Amino acid sequence: MDILRFITAGSVDDGKSTLIGRLLYDSKSILVDQLEALEKQSKNKNADGIDLAILTDGLRAEREQGITIDVAYRYFSTPNRKFIIADAPGHVQYTRNMITGASNSQLIIILIDARQGVIEQTRRHSIIASLLKMKRVVVAVNKMDLVDYSEDVFNSIKKDYDQVANSLGLKNVAYFPISAFNGDNIVDKSEKMTWFNDEPLLTFLENVEVNEDVDYENARFQVQYVIRPQTEELHDYRGYAGQIISGTYKKGDRITILPENIETTISKVETGGTEVEEVFALQPAVLHIADDIDVSRGDFFVKSENKPRVENEFEALVCWLDKRELTEGNKYFIQHKSRLIKTVVKEIEYKIDVNTLQQTPVSDSVKLNEIVKVRLKTASPLVFDAFEKNNSTGSAILVDETSNSTVGAVMLL
Structure with a gap:
């Protein structure tokens, strides 16, 4: 069986963790002892007597606040496919978590609260998906039970998001009206939304084509x-x-x-x-x-007839992951798969606003979670392709020389 890696993203309390919990629960991927512990810890119980969000909200701080503040990875399988899910945080201060979680994902599920519609965080997550060249986007309009399973509400949100997707160049967008809390259109088709004629979400995830992502041309x-x-x-x-x-x-x-x-x-x-x-x-x-x-x-x-780029100086987008700020002239290691090379930040060209995609000047330094375009110079030549052409050879990380901690996620241009 092949593996589908996907990430969920959305605003706070849009139901990301509940959706993942529902997929695990309804696909029978929860062990009996886990289920018993879940029933004891559940406060916000659904019809099954459990709070499915607890399955992914593993950190104590998350449980206390009821939000996701780290990337939680979960694994499950059906007879047709294996899945690796990354549950990304919705807060803007955890942009770095979403980018690292999405970097290895083949598909993104963006949740939208049916009562709220397309909001600022929806656009931000879509912008990050476009920056990472995500080829498949699933828009899950959640909490349909709170809007009486209205087809008009769903169609209105679909129309609004179509405009966002078109402006960002996102293609292959699929839409699903769901209720993660009650299980509507997750694993089985909902009897309360007979107007929705397509397959449920899990069936779509089982059958979506991912082999076409593999590059058989550029050796x-x-x-x-x-x-x-x-x-x-x-x-x-x-x-x-x-x-x-x-x-x-x-x-x-x-x-x-x-x-x-x-x-x-x-x-x-x-x-x-x-x-x-x-x-x-x-x-x-x-x-x-x-x-x-x-x-x-x-x-x-x-x-020999199809070579990548070999350069000492090049441009890149960097999502800054460290609390210590990035400034021009800073020296790091760049880890490009199994190659580690010394590098210096020659120039910080501009900052990208993740809410608007606007380019803004950098006054002094780059702070945690900010995305910037930089010019890097390496001590020896780097062999790479542009991230858009081959995201495996077009991605790297920046490593601090003294602490060996990862400080930047790099997309080579």
Whole structure:
């Protein structure tokens, strides 16, 4: 079975945690002892006698406030698919949490309170989805039970959000009227909204196509480990292990090793300890090359006719994750998959307002949760694609040199 990674986002108290709890509960993904504990802790009980939001509101502070302040990951499966859910916070001061949660997601579910309609936080979450180039958006109009399951209310919200989606270039938007509290249109079709003719939300999530996200054209492989057993049996064995980031590789392919820009040929391809004819995107593999070349961790193997960018200076969008402020001239490490390089912030060009997408000047420094466009310069060349072309080779993190803590999420431009 394949895996769908998705994130939920919405304003405070829009029902994100309850929706996830409903998916877990109705798909029978909760163990008996968890269910018993849930019943004891529940204060805001539904018809089943439980408060489903508790399943994801794991932090004590969250339970006291009734809000989500961290990204909670939950896993469940149906006979058709496995799922990884990221429950992102709605507060603007936790923008960093939403960006880190959405960075690995293939789909975003934006919840809208049927009583409130499209509000400022809805637009902000949609803007972040557009910045992260999310290819699929699900708009779940929640709490339909509090507006008498009105078709007119749903259609009005759908019309309003269509304008937001069009202005941000969001495509593949699907709409669902739901009640997470009562379970309407989550796992089973709601008898109270017979006017909605489409499938329930879980059926949609089980069947939405995700394989098309895999890039089989731009061949990218980064060395994670050089295998040199140096045993009598494998005296001359030298293999380069890693994951096929994108594209395909087979014996005889003419490749270029970057950043040194040396050409060679693939002499053998292995996966799972067995020699194979070809390996594909997302597979772990060991590649062998025909020539004796000095290759180390972090180097890229790419097809000679389709190379990524190799630059020492480049632009990027950075979501700042640290309480210590970012200023021009600051030095960090940039971690780009398995490659770690020293870098300096040469210029902070502008700040992006996550509520409007407007570009505003940066007066002195960049604070926690702010998103800025910067120009970075690295000590050695970085091999990358633009985030829009390949989000795996187009993303990185900034790491503090002294504390080794992650201080910035980077989208390369």
